[in-house]
Every structure is written in C-alpha cells, then in structure tokens.
Amino acid sequence: MxxxxxxxxxxxxxxxxxxxxxxxxxxxxxxxxxxxxxxxxxxxxxxxxxxxxxxxxxxxxxxxxxxxxxxxxxxxxxxxxxxxxxxxxxxxxxxxxxxxxxxxxxxxxxxxxxxxxxxxxxxxxxxxxGFGAPAVETPVEGVGTADAFIARTGATIVHGGSRACFIPSLDEIRMPERTAFTGSATSTATEAYYATVLHELTHWTAPSHRCNRDLSGRFGTEAYAMEELVAELGAAFLCAELGISVEPRPDHAQYLAHWLNVLKADKRAIFTAASKAAEACAYLTG
Known part of the structure; x- marks a missing residue:
C-alpha cells in the first residue's frame, strides 16, 4: 500500500x-x-x-x-x-x-x-x-495510592446496594461495599473494586460543569453505549497510571454489538471515544 x-x-x-x-x-x-x-x-x-x-x-x-x-x-x-x-x-x-x-x-x-x-x-x-536494561521505566503506584487519587477528585461516593452507577441528578456515585467484589485470575478483589470506581469517576466527568461531554450530537441513538465505551477506556487508562489490573465487566456484553456497529460504520469513532476518555483522565488527574 x-x-x-x-x-x-x-x-x-x-x-x-x-x-x-x-x-x-x-x-x-x-x-x-x-x-x-x-x-x-x-x-x-x-x-x-x-x-x-x-x-x-x-x-x-x-x-x-x-x-x-x-x-x-x-x-x-x-x-x-x-x-x-x-x-x-x-x-x-x-x-x-x-x-x-x-x-x-x-x-x-x-x-x-x-x-x-x-x-x-x-x-x-x-x-x-541489542537492547539492554530498560532506559525508561514506568513507576507503578498501586492500590495504595488509589484512595488518595479518588479522594482528590472531590467526587461524592456513597457505598451500599448492589449496583455501581453515577447518578447525574444527585451528582453522586453509588458503589457496592468493597466486600461485594471478588477477585479473578487477572486481578484481586481490591483491584476489581478500584477499576469499577475509576469507571464511574469517568462518567462523573461528563456533566457540563466538568468536561461537558454530550455524545448525542456525535453518535445519536448510540450515545449511551458510546459513553460506556468512554468510561471503559477512561478506567483502563487510569488503571494503567495507577498500576491496577482492569477487571472485565460482564455487563458490557450488551454494549459490544453497539460498539462494533459504530466503529465499523465510522472509522473516527474510536478516536473520538479515546480522546474523550483521555480528556476525562486529564480532568481527574488535574
């Protein structure tokens, strides 16, 4: 080519x-x-x-x-x-x-x-x-730093119930208790908890007084699914920064078809989603 x-x-x-x-x-x-x-x-x-x-x-x-x-x-x-x-x-x-x-x-x-x-x-x-010892190493913060990072965002997080979500009308994040999370072959229960918090924190950046992320004009009826992709990417980027393993979310199975349809139809869609996720991460780490 x-x-x-x-x-x-x-x-x-x-x-x-x-x-x-x-x-x-x-x-x-x-x-x-x-x-x-x-x-x-x-x-x-x-x-x-x-x-x-x-x-x-x-x-x-x-x-x-x-x-x-x-x-x-x-x-x-x-x-x-x-x-x-x-x-x-x-x-x-x-x-x-x-x-x-x-x-x-x-x-x-x-x-x-x-x-x-x-x-x-x-x-x-x-x-x-011919490449010897790494000239560049990425510092790994680990879960010990995650609590301080989350606290610095100023987000209101309420624990209780069985579902993790961000409620725009209350401007608060709902999270199950930490004990409700389980580990897997790739991550600990603690990492699963933090990965979920970081996902919801990415959603938390969407309102107009934060990142002003309204995807309806760009993706129409697929806007909700694409917001989930932004949050998924945001959590992955933040987990990489903090040295936390990202836990797959079974509830995202329902979005896969939507994501694939949008990406196949629009070659710039993933660029937009990744850019919005990076913007959310910059806000949270700012």
Missing part, C-alpha cells in the same frame, strides 16, 4: 475491531489482555503515549504477544544502540499536526488551520536486538 493511500484512521479502527471481536466471547476487551495493564512508553523521550495510541499499542502488544511496554521508531531504537530485527512488522501511532490552508478561492487572503493526522511506524522492544 502506498504511503499516500495509507489511512491511519481505518487501519487502527480495523485492528481494534478485530481485537474486540477476538475477545468478545469472554466479555474481554483488548486492554484486559496481553500488556494492557502497563502504559506504553516511548523509548526516546520517556513520555507515555496518549489517547487512541495507548489503545492501539495495547492491541498490537496483545495480538503479537509483546511483553514490553517500550516502543520507538526505527531511528529511535538505533539511537538507543539497538537494531530492529529484519522482517519485523511495524505498528502505527498517530500524531496530529496543525497546518494553515487557504479558506476558499473567494477569500484569497483568508486562511484557516486544520489538523492533519500523521502515521508513524513504531516497533516494540521485543522486536529489537
């Missing part, structure tokens, strides 16, 4: 859809498997990837069984003294560049700025030779 015809939006959407379909039978999403619990980091800058790039790299790590959370371009690995092995297939991240373009022919002196997506090929540390 020529570089000019490469569609990064369609490419990442197709990869994510395929990964979701592969795990749907277990109610698992790509961030529940593989290295989804660790935040992808760039080898050169030490910066964490953000938004849809986090999800895209989690998918690639899961599909290809990469165990490392370190990524870099061909040249970045060279600069680190490593060599990408011959025949290794690149994964892609997307960056947006703002450029100035002519507004129209009638207003020759006018211009406006547009965002253009640029696809960049990257390779995982498992694809290179």
């Amino acid at each position: 020529s570089k000019e015809r490469f569609d990064i939006h369609q490419h990442l959407t197709d990869r994510i859809v395929a990964a979701i379909e592969a795990g749907a039978g277990q109610w698992q999403m790509p961030w529940h498997r593989g290295s989804g619990g660790r935040h992808p980091v760039n080898i050169a800058s030490g910066n964490k990837y953000r938004g849809v790039n986090v999800l895209g790299l989690w998918v690639e790590a899961q599909v290809n069984s990469y165990g490392s959370h370190l990524w870099g371009t061909f040249r970045q690995w060279q600069a680190a003294g490593a060599t990408v092995r011959k025949g290794q297939k690149a994964s892609y991240v997307v960056f947006y560049k703002e450029i100035e373009v002519d507004a129209d022919d009638e207003c020759e002196n006018d211009s406006k700025r547009r965002l253009f997506a640029r696809a960049t090929p990257v390779f995982n540390a498992d694809q290179v030779d």
Whole structure:
C-alpha cells in the first residue's frame, strides 16, 4: 500500500475491531489482555503515549504477544544502540499536526488551520536486538495510592446496594461495599473494586460543569453505549497510571454489538471515544 493511500484512521479502527471481536466471547476487551495493564512508553523521550495510541499499542502488544511496554521508531531504537530485527512488522501511532490552508478561492487572503493526522511506524522492544536494561521505566503506584487519587477528585461516593452507577441528578456515585467484589485470575478483589470506581469517576466527568461531554450530537441513538465505551477506556487508562489490573465487566456484553456497529460504520469513532476518555483522565488527574 502506498504511503499516500495509507489511512491511519481505518487501519487502527480495523485492528481494534478485530481485537474486540477476538475477545468478545469472554466479555474481554483488548486492554484486559496481553500488556494492557502497563502504559506504553516511548523509548526516546520517556513520555507515555496518549489517547487512541495507548489503545492501539495495547492491541498490537496483545495480538503479537509483546511483553514490553517500550516502543520507538526505527531511528529511535538505533539511537538507543539497538537494531530492529529484519522482517519485523511495524505498528502505527498517530500524531496530529496543525497546518494553515487557504479558506476558499473567494477569500484569497483568508486562511484557516486544520489538523492533519500523521502515521508513524513504531516497533516494540521485543522486536529489537541489542537492547539492554530498560532506559525508561514506568513507576507503578498501586492500590495504595488509589484512595488518595479518588479522594482528590472531590467526587461524592456513597457505598451500599448492589449496583455501581453515577447518578447525574444527585451528582453522586453509588458503589457496592468493597466486600461485594471478588477477585479473578487477572486481578484481586481490591483491584476489581478500584477499576469499577475509576469507571464511574469517568462518567462523573461528563456533566457540563466538568468536561461537558454530550455524545448525542456525535453518535445519536448510540450515545449511551458510546459513553460506556468512554468510561471503559477512561478506567483502563487510569488503571494503567495507577498500576491496577482492569477487571472485565460482564455487563458490557450488551454494549459490544453497539460498539462494533459504530466503529465499523465510522472509522473516527474510536478516536473520538479515546480522546474523550483521555480528556476525562486529564480532568481527574488535574
């Protein structure tokens, strides 16, 4: 495929859809498997990837069984003294560049700025030779820090009952007691509790006086399902920040068909959901 015809939006959407379909039978999403619990980091800058790039790299790590959370371009690995092995297939991240373009022919002196997506090929540390001890390590906070993080948000959380939810009219989060949560093969009961709180906290950011996230204009009748996807991604991003395993939510089985329909019909839908989730995380960590 020529570089000019490469569609990064369609490419990442197709990869994510395929990964979701592969795990749907277990109610698992790509961030529940593989290295989804660790935040992808760039080898050169030490910066964490953000938004849809986090999800895209989690998918690639899961599909290809990469165990490392370190990524870099061909040249970045060279600069680190490593060599990408011959025949290794690149994964892609997307960056947006703002450029100035002519507004129209009638207003020759006018211009406006547009965002253009640029696809960049990257390779995982498992694809290179000559790479020694990790130059970049992501600190893991763990559940001990989660209580302090949740308290700093200022959200009202009321414990009791059997259902976790955010009630907009009361502006409060309802949570079952911690003892109601159970562990699994991939996470402890405590981690399951915190993953659920972080999910509901993402919902808590939606009102107009916080992130003003109204998806009805973008997704119409699928807005509720897409808000659930935003909350699912938000919880996954926050769990990665705090070093907490994300527990699959069986109640999301009802949303899978909606998510897949929207993503297949709109190649930019997952980018919007990931961007909104990243915005919610930034608000909560702000």
